[in-house]
Amino acid sequence: MPKEAMFYEKLEDHRVRCVLCPHHCVIKPGHQGICRSRVNEDGKLIARSYAQVASLALDPIEKKPLYHFYPGKNILSTGTFGCNLSCAFCQNYHLVHGNPDTHTIGPQQLLELAGKSRANSSIGVAFTYNEPIIWYEYIMDSAVLLKEKDLKVVMVTNGYIETEPLHHLLPYVDAMNIDVKAFKEEFYKKLCKAGLSKVMETVEKAAGQCHIEITSLIIPGENDDLNDLKQMARWIAGINPHIPLHLSRYHPAYRMDRESTPAGTLEQARQIAREYLKHVYVGNLAGPDNNTYCTECEALLIKRDAYYTNIIALDQGHCAGCGKEVSYIVT
Numbered sequence: 001m002p003k004e005a006m007f008y009e010k011l012e013d014h015r016v017r018c019v020l021c022p023h024h025c026v027i028k029p030g031h032q033g034i035c036r037s038r039v040n041e042d043g044k045l046i047a048r049s050y051a052q053v054a055s056l057a058l059d060p061i062e063k064k065p066l067y068h069f070y071p072g073k074n075i076l077s078t079g080t081f082g083c084n085l086s087c088a089f090c091q092n093y094h095l096v097h098g099n100p101d102t103h104t105i106g107p108q109q110l111l112e113l114a115g116k117s118r119a120n121s122s123i124g125v126a127f128t129y130n131e132p133i134i135w136y137e138y139i140m141d142s143a144v145l146l147k148e149k150d151l152k153v154v155m156v157t158n159g160y161i162e163t164e165p166l167h168h169l170l171p172y173v174d175a176m177n178i179d180v181k182a183f184k185e186e187f188y189k190k191l192c193k194a195g196l197s198k199v200m201e202t203v204e205k206a207a208g209q210c211h212i213e214i215t216s217l218i219i220p221g222e223n224d225d226l227n228d229l230k231q232m233a234r235w236i237a238g239i240n241p242h243i244p245l246h247l248s249r250y251h252p253a254y255r256m257d258r259e260s261t262p263a264g265t266l267e268q269a270r271q272i273a274r275e276y277l278k279h280v281y282v283g284n285l286a287g288p289d290n291n292t293y294c295t296e297c298e299a300l301l302i303k304r305d306a307y308y309t310n311i312i313a314l315d316q317g318h319c320a321g322c323g324k325e326v327s328y329i330v331t
């Protein structure tokens with residue numbers, strides 16, 4: 001069930017300019033945008049992945065990753081194909097850049113599935129796996145229904161979206177995990193064919209309206225400069241030092257073939273980020289302490305072992321150790 005896209009302009013000769021993301025693709029009839037999900041059909045921009053679901057699974061919310069948003073709960077997670085970025089190190093390329101089988105799940109049906117998943121400790125729907133921004137119309141239509149039933153809407157995104165569509169979307173989103181892939185424009189330009197400043201704008205705007213956590217994939221020799229990491233941590237702290245940062249281990253994938261990130265690099269990065277941020281976690285690696293501690297008395301609040309999460313000392317938003325209200329943990 002393809003649908004006419006939002007956020008585009010009609011040009012001469014049946015061409016269109018998509019203004020959903022900062023690429024502003026000018027698309028000729030019969031052609032598609034960089035994201036592969038928006039096609040020009042006779043001068044009309046069509047969201048061809050609308051309601052076309054390639055993956056649907058019940059995941060622990062920690063897997064998104066979101067560590068401070070309903071810890072220990074599950075979330076119905078869904079995605080389709082395509083992305084507006086073309087990162088050489090894509091960790092999900094078969095889905096993102098391939099042509100996976102899809103089946104149609106309209107917004108109403110998604111709502112029904114999300115409602116049923118409540119019996120399995122699910123809090124709502126996460127749009128993830130591929131880039132949800134390019135699924136904009138489907139997410140908007142679904143989110144309106146989900147919110148009416150008090151189901152949560154989560155997006156796991158690269159944050160590369162134009163200002164206006166983001167503004168219209170944010171009131172319907174409860175939480176986002178946003179990728180900040182590096183803190184250098186050159187990195188985004190060279191390896192993702194995109195830009196950092198728009199991603200920063202998304203983080204800053206989203207932080208004011210919903211719960212956010214940030215993920216950064218650390219790639220040896222590309223974005224493991226400790227000074228850049230320090231700048232990034234300082235910038236996040238300027239927004240809110242309680243925003244959780246997930247430093248994720250890179251594994252060779254897609255068009256990049258470097259060695260996996262050494263554990264020592266991730267630990268160093270974590271130490272530096274911790275100078276500015278209250279909660280820094282290390283992902284894609286067994287071993288590191290990914291528990292959450294009270295920032296006042298250091299009591300263990302949430303214990304994590306892979307995807308097993310135990311809430312130890314959280315009592316209606318307060319630390320059971322010192323009694324203080326905990327910041328930036330939604331339960």
Ligand SMILES: [Zn+2]
Nearest residue numbers: 294297319322
């Ligand atoms: Zn405490």
